[in-house]
Amino acid sequence: MFLKLKNNLEILFFRSAKVLLNVVFRRQGDVLPAHILKKMDKNIFDEFARDVSSYDIPRIIITGTNGKTTTANLIGSAFRISGKKICFNANGANMPNGVFGAVIGCYSLNGKFIPELVLLESDEKVFPYIAAKIKPDTIVVTNFFRDQLDRYGEVNITVHNIKRVIKDILPAAFLILPADEPLASFIGYGLKNPRLYYGFKKDIKKGNDNDNDNDGSLRRSDMLNDAVSCPNCGNILTCEENYAGVSLKYSCKVCGYKNSAPDILAFHCGDEKICFDLKDLPRTFSFKRALSGEYNISNYMAAFCVLKHYGLSNETVIFAFENYITKFGRSYKKVINGIKINIDLVKNPAGFNGVLGKIAFKENPVNVLLAFSDRDADGRDVSWIWDTNFEKFVKKFNRVVITGLRPYDMALRLKTAGINSDNITVVYGIKKALRKIIELASKDNAEVFILPTYTELLRLKKYIR
């Protein structure tokens, strides 16, 4: 509604460039055309953002450290099943060029925005930039963990920047937040925005993923790796109960900041089934999960909150959740030569521990291929693997193949954790390493977990699909 002729030409350029990249170069092609356009016209993102926000359609943004892509795709697939046309950066390109590329790509050549809904995944660091322009009416914050300190700096600063911009968005956005993660939960603290909190039911615990090895007595927050200080007053946050990387019970003894009461509670209810207890709705919602890993239950809950907020029927949501097709590298499963293969991106200690938690549930030890690199997009500092708790899962590792640019750092980490170095093989080059792990798995008849860092995941895609 606000677009000028210049913008129409930009749409034409974008669409032509995208077709060229898709067809000729077989690349996804949202980022590069947006990058070029931004170089030519510095106001382009503002102009399109202003235009999009003038349409009376839902605008949803998902941000946080881990689980953004999966949560956004759960939401996207349900909306699509419901018949809605959506504008969505589904491929996870979540920096400004990727986000605005997805937006510009949804315009017709005569400058009309076609979709009925905008769904954007945003990197947490650029969220303030994107949210200030798009003015979302619903915001999901999955969690905040330390991630790539060399690039992003400290996580507390990110949290405060995000909170500040949300405060300024008018009309106030609807917030969907975890009750069990103190930093993301803090986004809603003291704000008047309408919101829903989701959390794990107290008796969620089962099996061997209980993080509390001691008697459960009150103690300092040594499991609260990324939020030892209270985000509200800076004093120590005390944590009494942990589960799968979140804190079922935390509190600040100085200012009183603590878990919010969840509106939606998840728990296991039989074979691969997850149930939600809802505070305001009379009956429990249940579905058979397509995504393994306890951390994915959080993603399911966040997606559920969004979908119910926009009035989708339980049937549609259940169908979408149960038939969800995993994205490559996010609880992705495949069978090659009769061998079960799992592919999970690993990028920070919290996410890595979550994936290792899945291995802990396996009856037999698994073979693992680690593709570990230190390119810019992976984080150039490899120190974070020393904060990942391999020690706890050593018995579940059978044979390990390691590749990438820094394989021996990982080999050294695993050796120190107690994995026999005779069971660790370093193979440079992802293609060869892949062949090796499959060969070993055939011999051992073992399930395989492939755990690449970000740039290695992109390389892996060429060989598995």
Place this chain on the structure above:
Amino acid sequence: MPFTFKLSAIDLYPEVMNIYGDRGNVLYFKYRAGLYEIDVNIRNCSIGEGFDPEIVDIIFIGGGQDAEQMLIYKDFMDIKKRLLKEALEKDRIMLSICGGFQLLCDYYKTADSRTIEGISIFKGYTEAKTPRLTGNIATIFEDTGSVIVGFENHGGRTYLEKGQKCFMKVLCGYGNNGEDKTEGAKTGNFFGTYLHGSLLPKNFTFCDYLINTAVKNRYMISLGDIAAKKGINIDNTFEINARKDIKGLRHWTTATVV
């Protein structure tokens, strides 16, 4: 008979000073000592807790987020300062990284010009500045001639007083301040440095140096003698190759001296 030698390690504030993987130093120290059949007992020592400088052999402290470093500050000055000074006098070992290193200097000047007093084990001060100094780094530890590698990521610039010995000399990277080629500080057996990585796993000769110092202090025997007596031969392939994998440092890490 394994583990006739026992060492005692203290990890200071592990739940607060832990964001850059510095726990790896503690894990690897224990692992490596174990290869020499030396048992290391690690005790976490946090707010409100003390330790006995007589019994302890080595003390570790890592780096934390700025906000969280303030959480431990009062306790550090009230309880740990006295114990650390005592430990220094008794020739105990300390390895302090990044934020932990800064606390052992004279003072830290924040971006808004506030001065936070340190415990002056190292004579020098730190000033908060931008941009952060990040990247792979190679240095030389002149006491042994070994090349030390790691990753640095710090906003603070540390300037040592003239009489204060630095820990290492920078070969490639920034070091204390990006200007004078000094890296870290050393007083007695107390070491301060900006190197993460974690530091000890990839610098196993320095780890051996620390273990050697500890067993000499406690048992008056050298690590070389222990290894010879027990016929211990350690395979360092992973360690050596991990050094060679570091982009931009190959010139230094392929040298014969590690």
